[in-house]
Amino acid sequence: MSDGVGSVIRRFGPMVYIPALLFALGEGAVIPLIPVFAAELGADVPLAALVASALVVGQLCGNMPSGWLVAKVGERLAMIYAGLAAMVAGVGMLLASSLALLTGAVFVLGFCAATFGLARHSLMTTRVPIRYRARLLSLLGGCFRFGVFVGPFVAAVLISLTGTELSTVWFLMGCVAALVLVVTFGPDPERTIPVLLKPTGAAVAEDSGEVVTGSIPVADQRGVFQTMWAYRRVLSRLGSAAACLSAVRSAKQVILPLWGVSLGLDATTISLVVGVSGAIDFALFYASGQVMDRFGRIWAVIPALLMMGLGFTALSVTHDVDSALLWYGALAAALGVGNGLSSGILLTFGADLAPERDPAAFLGSWRTLTDAGGAAAPVVVSAIAAAASLSLATGLMGLVALVGAAGFLRWTPRYLPRTRD
Template sequence: MGGVLWRLAPMIYGPTVLFALGEGAVIPLLPVIAAELGADVPTAALVVSALVVGQLVGNIPAGWAVARVGERVTMAFGGVLALGGVAGLLVAPSLPGLAAAVFLIGFCAATFGLARHSFMTTRVPLAYRARSLSLLGGTFRLGMFVGPFVAALLLAMLQDERATVWFFGACLIATVLLVLLGPDPEVVASPSASTASTGDDVDTGEAVTGSIPLQRRAGVFRTMWQYRGVLSRLGVAAASLSAVRSARQIVLPLWGVSIGLDAQTIALVVGVSGAIDFVLFYASGQVMDRFGRLWAALPAMVLMGAGFVALSFTHDLTQSALWFALFAAVLGVGNGLSSGILLTLGADVAPQADPAPFLGSWRTLTDAGGAIAPLTVSALAAAFSLSIATATMGVIGLLGALAFLRWVPRFVPRES
């Protein structure tokens, strides 16, 4: 099975890299495009947030589509539909039209993420599931990491921010062609008998191991009700991790501005934190496969939770810039160690025979955590202070660590 995955790596990971590369090139320019249509800063932020909302809304329909027509058709349709979003970015006459195009791209991004998540759940043996899923998460991070540099190069060459939109369109066309013309991993890689499921017809709240074949496909909402126990417990813990990750992306730039750093220094600190995050993505999978899920989840959550709490006390210190750089690095380490955890835990607790409907619910829950975090930070910073907002996210991270400690051993079939 491992040989098949290695041979089909371009088909398995390639579409995610291409989509993320194009998306990563476009995202930094969305506020600029919005400003050209007359948006002020808050309105531009609202337009950009449509991407997260689209992905959040798209998870459940994507789960339904993958369960009914398969990963290949769903990804191809999502790629074609995303081209409509690209066209909207190019010709949108107004801010509502631009927001709709951004929403559509986020909606389609959910199809790529869920399709490959479902594929890995059913076809990757448990022995190296975490490494495979961490690599999947790493391919997305690679695209989002390299994309802004591609955008900078295109801007330097062509002096037109819409060149990045055309680049995204080219990436989408390549993605669709790769999906349709390459060998289908769903056909070549048969479902793995080694994967485990914690599913059962009735949710007892207890951990269940072993593959349980389903006689008929359950609908998305039926699946949500059937697995309400794991979603409301382990799923909420996973949402807290997603929230802390998302908070890092907004807290660090705001903190740098708040303590008076210039844009270049802030970009350097955030960039180093992101680089640390990226280089550690595979280490998380190694730890989870060799020692168990908690050995990656707990250090990641404790580092990020404690890092936020500690950072909240440094705002008015003499060496605030130095502390900012230090704790940005700590948050980068924590985030890097968390790579693949949400994907792996979702695969661990999903029904192996038909995981897509469950994964749609799981990813909706985790994406909701990521979507709510920036709103929470903004609200608390406006009502109290940025230090209070930062400390609150740290407390959420530490509580999330306790939740993982409580629920991972109960619901995940293997811890070693």
């Protein structure tokens, strides 16, 4: 890590990386327990899964309103509001006496995650030098991956110490409270770090190249729907490719456990295979940013999608072979490598393409597309597996990855002719 990158990381640490890590740890500890909370309130397995899905639905529904909120009040205040609302969601989960109240609290938590994530994304889009952008955004993605990876272990320790699953909700609320304090009383990057108005993406031809401090002028701001219409071509083209990447990532989390079950493996073996794949994924998060910054965005996204596409395709034809278990472990590791190489790609492309004077509305639209892909994939995999076979669903996800790779290969040179200084 060069001195320049390290200096920028230190400037953003108090207001971006530390809050991101706190939120990811709290959320990562609670997510695995949401179906358990639902079951304790009388839900069967399908209904518990539906309650858990409210988190993804909340995040999907929250992206566009979050774009409006960030554009209206700024990144810092939006993060504070999201943190306070997440505290309310935690209280709702603690006091939930019905599935409806629990589902509503989980939905609000997902909505807050969308607001918090978009605020950080917008903040870094306008203030990170483009030559470091992919590495710093990959690090931001790594914070989330760390939370998802470590959070369940934290939850296990808390439950063993307290004897109640609700301790994870208290942990979430503690993390969020610390986050709000850091953001409220820490240095305000909107005042201390200048906005870099450099034409770096597809939508910034009007930028003058000057550096300004403070808030972005309101006169330059467009509404969310105006932004979607103005950038409909890039959103429908590169946005669709990004949705494919998000779908494949999400499908990995569903297919690998289901594949182990279909092979008749015990829970310990499945957990080991999925855990190793996740560890490989987490270990490579910064490598993706280095590749994108040094060689160009396409040199990370294409290998990542090709590896996942070929991995899913190969896995789909190994179910009934004699060495099915060996193939399962090897291809799970390969999918982990592909997913790790894709860390920060969606954040980086969104930042590159967004108008730098007012990125929030565009990023809300961009994140809605990518989250829609991620939300749809588990539903599609489950439906196809039930109607036909898990092998067919896995092969389809391989095809989706290859379609996404073709989309990025076709449209990236057009909309991002340059991505480095």
